[in-house]
Amino acid sequence: MTKLGAEDDGPSTLDGVLDEVEHSIGAEGATPPTMTMGDLLSSVGRQSYGPLLLLIGLFAISPATVLPGMTWFAAALTLIVAGQMALGLKHIWLPGWVLRAKAPRALVRGGVREARSWSSRLSVLLRPRLTFLTKPPFVNLIALLVIAAALVTFPLGLIPLAPLAPGLAVAFFGLGMVARDGLWLGFGAMILGGASWLFRALIF
Template sequence: MPSEIPDEPHECPTNLTGLLARMQRAGQREQSVSLDALLDSVGRRSFAPFLLLAGLITLAPVVGDIPGVPTLMALLVGLSATQLLVGRDHVWLPRWLLQRRVARERFVQATRWMERPASWVDRLIKPRLTWLTRPPAHLPAALTCLLIALAMPPMEVVPFSATGAGLALTLFGLALLANDGLLALLGYLLTAGTLGVVITTIA
């Protein structure tokens, strides 16, 4: 049955290291981790957590390589981006999507692998070129992420293209989280390059 996502009592972490730490604690008492628990752990008050979660899961070794995972993350981004573009205050996600799960051991292994690069990235991000991240600039970012989401299912058959999509989503998520317009600019460039490769390969 469809589910309306409530506001969570805490804010989204302000850096990538904090986000990974919260993801690792999601649903600690369960043998598997659900998307619902992950969203509860990272926050649902803005578009950034949805992008970061989808991007990191797509990039994560072991987890992102599971067939169908990029498509599920595309659904997450597509639904949230569409609702942002039409001006909804709350993001609706279907219950069957929220209940998708991955084995905890596999998930924690993947997130721990990302801790070292995350600490390096955190030292680089800062508020700059904020006109590329503050409203109404979040709308073209959401539209670009929607285009990425639409292209992600065929990316499962184009080698390495899903990695480009995951990195672009992560860049946009970090850009909106930290008001770092340089990351948004890199996200636009990476999106153009990735979509160009996919279109050329499939055509």
């Protein structure tokens, strides 16, 4: 079984991920008014976990999740991807129901614009450091943390705004993987800790 780290093919910066997503959305007024998740996810490649997790994390905290069921959809997608990451699979498999799911282009475009507003400021804080955390066996541990973030999202999805915490953790894990920045993986772990505390406080 081939182990996969953060250095595989795919966008290597946050702006690069956003560029690819923006290209897949198309110009203003592009038709049809919805796009498939398959097109969206394929825009950043299906052989690199970092950009894919970053995209899923950004989706989880985007306006698109106001649509009924989208929070749980994002959590299920996170679980599928992170499970394969934990196993070290080289090629990421996604089920047909994920690839066929649709999201409004306008909402996805709005999420990209929102991300653009802070991506340049965030990018200057990202750089390769503690890179051993982005490689096996540590990357497998990161995958388990991402799985935990997905699992706590399911019950938190019953509470308005609560799923933003684990979604943000997934986005930070994705950022750390994309930039090979172990410090941001640590930030993701801390946010996940906060989400877990929130889960205990609100559910129990």
